[in-house]
Amino acid sequence: MSSMKNNWKTIPPFHPEIDYSRCDYKNGCNICAHECSWGEIALKPEKLDNGTVVYKPVANLTSCGSCQRCVKMCPYNAIHIVHSPMYTSHGYWTPEYVGNIWKQSSSEGGVLLVGNGATGPQRRYFDHLMFDACQVTNPSIDPLREPMEIRTYLGRRPAKLGEDTFPLLKLEVPIMFGAMSFGALNLRVHQAEAQATKEIGTYWNTGEGGFHRSLRQKYGANTIVQVASGRFGVSEDYLKSAAAVEIKIGQGAKPGIGGHLPGEKVSKAISETRMIPEGSDALSPAPHHDIYSIEDLRQLIYAIKEATEYKVPVSVKIAAVHNVAAIVSGIARAGADIIAIDGFRGGTGATPLQIRQNTGIPIELAIAAADQRLREEGIRNQVSLVASGGIQCSSDVLKAICLGADAVYIATPVLIALGCGMCQRCFTGKCAYGITTNKPGLAERIDIDEAAWALKNLLHAWAEEIEELMGSMGINAIEALRGNRDRLRGVGLNEEELKILGVKHAGA
Numbered sequence: 001m002s003s004m005k006n007n008w009k010t011i012p013p014f015h016p017e018i019d020y021s022r023c024d025y026k027n028g029c030n031i032c033a034h035e036c037s038w039g040e041i042a043l044k045p046e047k048l049d050n051g052t053v054v055y056k057p058v059a060n061l062t063s064c065g066s067c068q069r070c071v072k073m074c075p076y077n078a079i080h081i082v083h084s085p086m087y088t089s090h091g092y093w094t095p096e097y098v099g100n101i102w103k104q105s106s107s108e109g110g111v112l113l114v115g116n117g118a119t120g121p122q123r124r125y126f127d128h129l130m131f132d133a134c135q136v137t138n139p140s141i142d143p144l145r146e147p148m149e150i151r152t153y154l155g156r157r158p159a160k161l162g163e164d165t166f167p168l169l170k171l172e173v174p175i176m177f178g179a180m181s182f183g184a185l186n187l188r189v190h191q192a193e194a195q196a197t198k199e200i201g202t203y204w205n206t207g208e209g210g211f212h213r214s215l216r217q218k219y220g221a222n223t224i225v226q227v228a229s230g231r232f233g234v235s236e237d238y239l240k241s242a243a244a245v246e247i248k249i250g251q252g253a254k255p256g257i258g259g260h261l262p263g264e265k266v267s268k269a270i271s272e273t274r275m276i277p278e279g280s281d282a283l284s285p286a287p288h289h290d291i292y293s294i295e296d297l298r299q300l301i302y303a304i305k306e307a308t309e310y311k312v313p314v315s316v317k318i319a320a321v322h323n324v325a326a327i328v329s330g331i332a333r334a335g336a337d338i339i340a341i342d343g344f345r346g347g348t349g350a351t352p353l354q355i356r357q358n359t360g361i362p363i364e365l366a367i368a369a370a371d372q373r374l375r376e377e378g379i380r381n382q383v384s385l386v387a388s389g390g391i392q393c394s395s396d397v398l399k400a401i402c403l404g405a406d407a408v409y410i411a412t413p414v415l416i417a418l419g420c421g422m423c424q425r426c427f428t429g430k431c432a433y434g435i436t437t438n439k440p441g442l443a444e445r446i447d448i449d450e451a452a453w454a455l456k457n458l459l460h461a462w463a464e465e466i467e468e469l470m471g472s473m474g475i476n477a478i479e480a481l482r483g484n485r486d487r488l489r490g491v492g493l494n495e496e497e498l499k500i501l502g503v504k505h506a507g508a
Helices: 004-008 031-035 069-073 095-105 187-200 213-222 236-240 268-274 294-307 324-333 353-358 363-376 394-402 412-417 448-472 495-501
Strands: 014-018 041-047 053-059 079-083 129-131 152-154 169-171 175-177 223-227 244-248 259-261 282-284 314-319 338-342 384-388 407-410 488-490
Touching: 004 095, 014 053, 031 041, 031 053, 031 069, 069 079, 129 394, 152 384, 175 187, 175 448, 187 213, 187 448, 213 223, 223 236, 236 294, 244 294, 244 338, 294 314, 294 324, 314 324, 324 338, 324 363, 338 363, 363 384, 363 394, 363 495, 394 407, 394 448, 407 412, 412 448, 488 495
Parallel strands: 175 407, 223 244, 244 314, 314 338, 338 384, 384 407
Antiparallel strands: 014 079, 041 053, 129 488, 152 169, 259 282
16 A cells, blocks of 8 residues: 555656756766755766766756756756646645645644745735826936935934934945844855945845854944844944944734744854854744833833944834834834834745735835824934835835835845845755855855945946936935825825825826
């Protein structure tokens, strides 16, 4: 009698297909097998006509995630990835749900983990917003011939001239690199981020895993450090080493739950940076155990301000949730200088699948609602808003600013700029590009200078496109676009969506 184990066998949706007429394995090439960190490509011995034994690369059809590493590294362009999805004859029970049940039935009830951000069918509102460009009566501006100001400042602004000033972050571009921790990321990626932001004149965020000491002196002035529920790496020196401190309450990919870095990923360097024992699990509780109200949050904000001698702004990061406007109002009144709102499409190294796909709200609705609430209460200048979670291109940056953001965080685009193929398996520690692993042999695939070069290129390109978009609207200073929803028009949105976004329908 056959075993039932095959009943739960999931069918891999991807596999590499090798064109042996182009492949040079007969002359000893086996780059693809060595580059694949997932064990998908094996080397099978084959005897040639002359008796020589060579090793032929073959697909195991078990573990490909379509990271495209083998495709990119093949010098003969002999590999492409084939999508072979499972099919079911039932329209309601799709292959995704059937496959997920098979996985859980064969794993003792394990929670399904994924990386990156949500992939659900929910509307991407950025795609339904169009800029209102200039024509005859309001001339456009040529950014090649006219000066364009995309510099912005984050932090609390004085209510009127002559009042005390507050510490601010100066951004030469309205884009920062979002929080991704050491442990989730390769330390080399952190150094590349730090190097790029220093040269461009913006900031990167360490995430909740601490700030490696080798980076503090040289890059602290362009670094934002986090204080999360696990308090990893937090000390007075840590708080004073950076340009700003961010209290992480939540993140868009997993609102309302904590984090977990498995002990096998906690190396000596990570343990020293996080200040936990080597090899121990790094657990971040879902709540901060000293924050159960806005008053508690205010105490922590001012404790950090005292510890840093009021020299750096304090930010609070929250996930975009249904009552985000009221939460933002409370955080602003609690003394935060910056509030970062992370939409449900924000990425992460690991999150339960059902949390990622079904919790939170789009950043477009959240940032518009928060900005409008702060304006109605007359406290908009008391705090800066940073939008994150689902920013895919330069036009998204500018649309977020028009909806009310002062600047944006990008994180997934950082990974993609370094080569990430979006296989959604960051938590395994087997990243073929070396981005989300510190495993020897893989981590070294990140060249710090080349990675920094790629990130600078991305920021330069997006900055140039932002200037072009501003010029088309006849705007030469990005401050004039903050919350300027008159420069947006909606397409294919209903009345309630247009009301929340605060924009008119196209043609109106």
